Amino acid sequence: MSEKTTIYDIAKELNITAATVSRALNNNPKISQSTRTLVLETANKMNYKQNKLALALRSGKSNNVGVIVPRINTNFFASVIRGIEEALHPEGYQVIICQSHEDKTREIENINTLLNAQVDGILMSISNLPKENNHYLERIIQKNIPLIFFDRKKEMDNVSSVIIDDYQASYQITRHLIEQGCDKIAFLSGDRTLEIYEDRFRGYQQALTDHNIEINEAYIIPIKSNVVEGRDAVDKLLALENPPNAIYSTSDFAALGAIQKLKERNIKIPEDFCVFGFGNEPFTKFMELTISTVDQAPLEMGKITAQVFLDKINSVEIKKTGKTVVLMPKLFVRQSSTRIRE
């Protein structure tokens, strides 16, 4: 009862050989219908379960896919993972999740662990790394294991990516703030060595330029994605001789912190100061003062990332090219940035 039955067990039961059983179980055409049904029946009766490990050892495929994210506890990453799961689970893949915690060392460890686990592919959103060489990523490619980036990518040969149009989102946010009458817009941004943040910076920059607003370097503040950094940023900004009248934060958490601090300073939102976040975390909708933000279509991003992986793994020819799928983000303009109602 507690013993697992193998194809040998059912072969013995039927006085045939394991090879035949294997063929019957795998829809191999070279087998008679009668033995096939017989095998299937007894396999079922004996509660046979294929040993995936043996299969993996033999085929070199594990049917495991690794996912590496900076952290699991944001709505964005949790939802992307959900999307990946939903697309991959029906295909028989098991998803293994690792968190890098924005730490390069940990990220390399994650990769090693996943490679050890013989994953068939790695889907990842890279961490806030300093400008580093790609050795540890190239190891994946050399092993012929598909690597797909989502959201946070790095430019690499033969690697596909699924991202949103950060530039567009950023341009639209900045334009929106300008249209609301804000002419001094601060930019709280994650590490710009990551493409997403650089792209957002470019969108911000271009929108200002297009509206004849000069960039003020003092308004550009590097932050990490948490509440405290948003609070601290406001302190810095309000200490300026010429403080801003709007904040565009690339993190909802920092946007929240900023709003808290502005309120503590008795600055009225949105009348005196507008705030725009990024990521559409659930709490942005919950607040008494709802927070404007951008939805990054995480569920869709996950599903498409999974699909890109499946396409790669299932294509007969070895694809040596990488493609980039770009999703369109969607702005949710809420109270924290709405002065003018249409």
Added chain:
Amino acid sequence: MSEKTTIYDIAKELNITAATVSRALNNNPKISQSTRTLVLETANKMNYKQNKLALALRSGKSNNVGVIVPRINTNFFASVIRGIEEALHPEGYQVIICQSHEDKTREIENINTLLNAQVDGILMSISNLPKENNHYLERIIQKNIPLIFFDRKKEMDNVSSVIIDDYQASYQITRHLIEQGCDKIAFLSGDRTLEIYEDRFRGYQQALTDHNIEINEAYIIPIKSNVVEGRDAVDKLLALENPPNAIYSTSDFAALGAIQKLKERNIKIPEDFCVFGFGNEPFTKFMELTISTVDQAPLEMGKITAQVFLDKINSVEIKKTGKTVVLMPKLFVRQSSTRIRE
């Protein structure tokens, strides 16, 4: 370069046999220091990586541990997983995460998937099941795979659990609300077929009884853990002839929804109505009106759950007993229930 080197490759290189290489690599005492270092050096030089799959097939251990949670995107479960990871990763275990989405069918699928993946253990928080038999859980035990429950458990032989003292937490919450002057306390609860919710109900009940307050069945409303259900519950409660003046919700999300709706109805919190949540979701601290809640020590719970698993797997004797570790929850009394300041 892209080929993986095996112990045979390095054996051939050194004109020894694979067994010797294996021994050298595994710190087997029966080997000379000289060959050991020689093997280690060349293994390193040839970039040898142990094939975990072969190891798993041979040893019957996969070094994978499965974690099943209702959902990944709440602070509580994400943090428990983080705790599990932190304890298990250093021991060489890889954590595979599955979401049951509170769905029984999905939960059974998860278990099958994990068993197929030959996990060495399953750590799970069970879903909101109707009173069901345990067949699908007993399959795990029969396979001799350690099963540990955390937070949401089911009474089973030979199965350990790590939980918080839900009864105590609930008693303290209810007592606190009474001390704040609330004498009509509604109870929004998850499915009481789950022990945690039944325990919380008992705590609520006992506190009322101890303070000579009669239970009002109309105040007890079953909910799911989301914002909308909290809003709807308030509608129901305020439609009563004798509406309550406090809500204790076993879900922070429902507590949030309740607060939203109460505000919309111009009911003052905490002056006219107190609200207490459960789970210490981050947003409870973020709100303009901060929400009283209970911290379930998720990180600690994860670490201990992992430790219980390690103890079980590493013990020489086959432990046929299950123990239950009970953690003490911590109340965070915030604005939503604070009338009296000390």
Added chain:
DNA sequence: CTGTTAGCGCATTCAA
């Protein structure tokens, strides 16, 4: 201390 052998469970090649 080291070599030989065998088997974990499976799928595939070669014969029949």
Added chain:
DNA sequence: TTGAATGCGCTAACAG
């Protein structure tokens, strides 16, 4: 259509 033999990479028992 089926059987026999083989190997995926590793380690443990046994023998030397």
